[in-house]
Amino acid sequence: xxxxxxxxxxxxxxxxxxxxxxICRQEARPRPIVARQFLRxxxxxxxxxSERVRRKLWGTDNPPGLKDPYGESLLEKRFxxxxxxxxxxxxxEETNELAEPSDGLEPGVSYEPATTWxxxxxxxxxxxxxxxxxxxxxxxxxxxxxxxxxxxxxxxxAAHQAAVEISLMQALNRPLTHVCKVVEHDKPIxxxxxxxxxxxxxxxxxxxxxxHNENAKKVLFYVFEQIGGTQPEAAEQEQAVxxxxxxxxxxxxxxxxxxxxxxxxxxxxxxxxxFKSATSLPLTDPAIKFAFLKRFSQLSGHxxxxxxxxxxxxxxxxxxxxxxxxxxxxxKLAEQLENDKQLQTLSNVKVFSKRQTTLHRDDEKGRRKLIxxxxxxxxxxx
Amino acid sequence: xxxxxAFRALKWLSRSSGxxxxxxxxxxxxxxxxxxxxxxxxxxxxxxxxxxxxVPKPVWNPEPVKATTYSFPSMxxxxxVEYPRNHLLMPLRKDILHRAVVYEGDMTRxxxxxxxxxxxxxxxxxxxxxxxxxxxxxxxxxxxxxxRGGGVAFGPHPRDFSTGLPQKIYDQAxxxxxSYRYKRGQLIIVDNEITxxxxxxxxxxxxxxxxxxxxxxxxxxTLITDQPNESLFETVRxxxxxxxxxxxxxxxxxxxxxxxxxxxxKQALDRILSQHSxxxxxxxxxxxx
Numbered sequence: 001x002x003x004x005x006x007x008x009x010x011x012x013x014x015x016x017x018x019x020x021x022x023i024c025r026q027e028a029r030p031r032p033i034v035a036r037q038f039l040r041x042x043x044x045x046x047x048x049x050s051e052r053v054r055r056k057l058w059g060t061d062n063p064p065g066l067k068d069p070y071g072e073s074l075l076e077k078r079f080x081x082x083x084x085x086x087x088x089x090x091x092x093e094e095t096n097e098l099a100e101p102s103d104g105l106e107p108g109v110s111y112e113p114a115t116t117w118x119x120x121x122x123x124x125x126x127x128x129x130x131x132x133x134x135x136x137x138x139x140x141x142x143x144x145x146x147x148x149x150x151x152x153x154x155x156x157x158a159a160h161q162a163a164v165e166i167s168l169m170q171a172l173n174r175p176l177t178h179v180c181k182v183v184e185h186d187k188p189i190x191x192x193x194x195x196x197x198x199x200x201x202x203x204x205x206x207x208x209x210x211x212h213n214e215n216a217k218k219v220l221f222y223v224f225e226q227i228g229g230t231q232p233e234a235a236e237q238e239q240a241v242x243x244x245x246x247x248x249x250x251x252x253x254x255x256x257x258x259x260x261x262x263x264x265x266x267x268x269x270x271x272x273x274x275f276k277s278a279t280s281l282p283l284t285d286p287a288i289k290f291a292f293l294k295r296f297s298q299l300s301g302h303x304x305x306x307x308x309x310x311x312x313x314x315x316x317x318x319x320x321x322x323x324x325x326x327x328x329x330x331x332k333l334a335e336q337l338e339n340d341k342q343l344q345t346l347s348n349v350k351v352f353s354k355r356q357t358t359l360h361r362d363d364e365k366g367r368r369k370l371i372x373x374x375x376x377x378x379x380x381x382x
Numbered sequence: 383x384x385x386x387x388a389f390r391a392l393k394w395l396s397r398s399s400g401x402x403x404x405x406x407x408x409x410x411x412x413x414x415x416x417x418x419x420x421x422x423x424x425x426x427x428x429x430x431x432x433x434x435x436x437v438p439k440p441v442w443n444p445e446p447v448k449a450t451t452y453s454f455p456s457m458x459x460x461x462x463v464e465y466p467r468n469h470l471l472m473p474l475r476k477d478i479l480h481r482a483v484v485y486e487g488d489m490t491r492x493x494x495x496x497x498x499x500x501x502x503x504x505x506x507x508x509x510x511x512x513x514x515x516x517x518x519x520x521x522x523x524x525x526x527x528x529x530r531g532g533g534v535a536f537g538p539h540p541r542d543f544s545t546g547l548p549q550k551i552y553d554q555a556x557x558x559x560x561s562y563r564y565k566r567g568q569l570i571i572v573d574n575e576i577t578x579x580x581x582x583x584x585x586x587x588x589x590x591x592x593x594x595x596x597x598x599x600x601x602x603x604t605l606i607t608d609q610p611n612e613s614l615f616e617t618v619r620x621x622x623x624x625x626x627x628x629x630x631x632x633x634x635x636x637x638x639x640x641x642x643x644x645x646x647x648k649q650a651l652d653r654i655l656s657q658h659s660x661x662x663x664x665x666x667x668x669x670x671x
Contacts, residue, residue: 129620134585137578142593143458180458286448286462294459303457305567306449 064115092237145183145266148301153271155322157194157297159315160273163205163281164193166291168224170206176291178227180298187268192216194270198278205281205288266299279316293318389416396647422663447471449564450646451573453592456660460573463648468662472554472561479562482555482635485547500525513670551662552635559638560651568643576647577614584620597624601642606633608650630654 020028054063117123126132149155167178185193194214204210211217285288292315293304302322304312310319329336332351343349362368375381446464453460494568503525510521529537563569592595603625605618610629619626626641630650638644 036442089436129584132583135581135583135590137580138586138589139583140589140593141456143456144593146593164413231392232537289460290450290459297459303459304450306447306569307565307567310448 062115090207107108122230142169143180144297144301144303145299146301149299151325153320154267155300155319156279157267157273157287158268159296159319160198160278161190161193161267162292162299163198163278163315164196164209165224165295166288167198167205167209168220169227170204170288171209171220172224173206175223176287179224179295180293182227182297185223188221189271190268192220193231194274196220197275198281200277201281203282203284208281242290252371279314279319281315283312283318284312312322393563411628421549434650447564449569449571450498454572454576454645455578455586457594463571465655469557469659470561471556474562474565475523475554475558476549478555478558479639481547482552482559483626483639485545485552486634486636488543488545491543493536494540494542497534499535499537500527500533503514503531503533548560550664552611553658556638556654559635560644560655563644570643570645572645574647575611576605576645577611578617580613582617584617586667587618587621587625591621591624596643596645602626603645604632604637604641606637606646606650608642608647608653609646613652 004218014055023372036362054065055061058064070116114120149158152314162179169176173271184190192212195216195246197210211220284294289309289312293309293312296318300322304318304321312321332353334351335357337343337351343351359368362371372381402512444467447467447470448464449470451460451463466510500523505523505524505525507523507525509523511518513520524532526532530593561567565611588597591603596603602623605625605627607614607627607629610632616628618625626635626637630653
């Protein structure tokens with residue numbers, strides 16, 4: 001059925017005599033005021049239907065968003081006459097008072113809820129995970145320290161400390177890897193370790209220690225006995241250890257650095273080990289090797305990949321690996337040749353980083369300008 | 383050794399009663415002695431004894447490969463584990479890896495491209511106009527491949543692109559790929575399961591990757607778990623620029639070679655290795671009487 005006919009049937013049920021054509025019917029209809037109110041020129045009216053609907057939707061007399069969402073295009077804004085500034089609405093102040101002070105805000109700063117998007121960095125829901133702050137479960141406790149050691153001094157300090165600790169554990173017949181349970185020792189203990197010498201005479205690390213004196217030996221043995229083991233009467237023993245440590249510390253003639261403590265507190269301001277003999281300790285026993293590399297990783301922050309672990313046979317290799325990793329060989333042959341001092345001393349050898357052509361040779365001999373000018377004169381060169 | 387076989391045959395011949403050499407033994411010995419003395423000039427005394435003696439077999443006990451296992455996520459080294467050399471220290475064979483990757487690529491091709499030949503196109507087979515008299519070129523029906531809307535000549539049809547690769551070679555490829563990673567120090571074996579705390583967000587993954595230098599600036603990393611863990615996978619996938627996560631069943635040789643390093647659960651690694659060492663376990667069939 002055609003629309004007009006359907007309309008006719010609906011409007012005039014039962015009577016076909018009173019036929020009115022659809023055009024006349026349209027004319028006779030009341031004017032569509034409702035539709036007119038949505039028009040642009042009508043929307044500025046504060047009491048317009050759209051405004052009322054907005055108010056009803058938002059539930060406030062001052063709904064957010066633009067008053068006239070379709071008004072004032074970009075072109076008008078740029079090229080049109082500047083409008084006189086509208087007086088500020090008193091509504092904002094009311095909202096300020098109503099706004100509850102949130103936890104994240106400083107007491108002096110008041111929170112102003114935005115009514116438009118002007119000046120906001122972002123509008124809408126924070127959809128990406130990056131926008132949300134990390135949760136409590138997102139704390140990462142790494143085995144290796146955040147700041148890695150790079151310089152030779154601290155590295156050899158770490159190697160010395162690891163070697164002494166593992167030698168002590170072996171002398172005490174304790175599980176070697178338990179040294180990693182104590183990431184950092186107290187200063188007096190560290191100083192005792194620093195003063196202890198490791199002699200690479202025996203393959204058994206436990207026999208390679210040479211202590212500063214008997215007291216130091218006693219203290220270190222006592223302390224490392226506790227690490228990783230069962231600790232009966234822990235509090236009392238701790239106290240006892242502390243007493244001993246303090247005594248020892250006072251008795252020793254430790255050369256104190258006159259300078260203020262270094263910014264890196266990891267080794268209490270020490271930059272070099274007292275004895276460098278630890279570097280030649282062998283790493284042939286797999287258990288010792290594993291324990292040493294583990295502890296060394298923990299102190300230095302560098303892991304040893306499996307292919308390197310098989311190549312390392314003594315402590316020095318481990319240190320060399322870390323240093324070599326940071327200063328890789330120049331990859332280009334030219335660079336290597338340029339850095340070769342033996343080649344530089346030879347009078348009949350020159351090393352260039354680029355391929356030398358006749359142009360370079362001409363340039364060197366000083367005839368390039370002449371050639372060029374001659375070519376120009378003959379019209380062969382522009 | 384052909385020389386020793388010849389001598390054994392000679393001895394057998396000479397020993398057997400009424401054999402070939404029984405009659406003219408001296409002459410044959412004289413004849414044979416000459417070339418022998420020349421070839422074995424250094425061994426003057428009883429060359430036959432020397433040659434018939436069994437050569438001791440070289441004892442070859444290569445050390446197994448040592449790998450470090452770590453605990454995830456702290457990456458604390460836990461212990462050394464040992465693997466056979468033919469698992470993690472295979473020599474690099476790029477050709478085998480290439481064949482394996484091509485084989486996998488072929489196998490995963492969808493192969494569903496399909497076109498209609500002139501018989502498959504819907505339409506009549508009526509001749510469009512008469513053969514003669516119109517002045518135009520002769521035509522057949524509308525479905526001819528030279529007409530718009532007609533069929534496609536020699537177009538693609540659904541087919542299986544998969545190619546074959548001997549299982550032994552494919553198994554080798556797996557071990558070669560893992561060995562390549564191991565030899566470059568890019569195989570990180572996790573002793574426990576790769577898990578995260580329950581309410582962990584991708585922030586934690588980025589933190590772990592940053593601390594261990596596993597992320598995009600260092601060539602990305604592939605995490606391989608033994609069993610799929612949906613929440614973990616979902617979290618890791620959100621930081622896809624740094625990480626890729628797969629469970630053991632989803633891994634193939636190409637995945638092993640793709641990113642900067644592999645972080646693999648020990649259980650997954652063991653299973654992969656055991657599943658792909660059929661060529662090592664296989665022994666030639668023996669007749670059992």
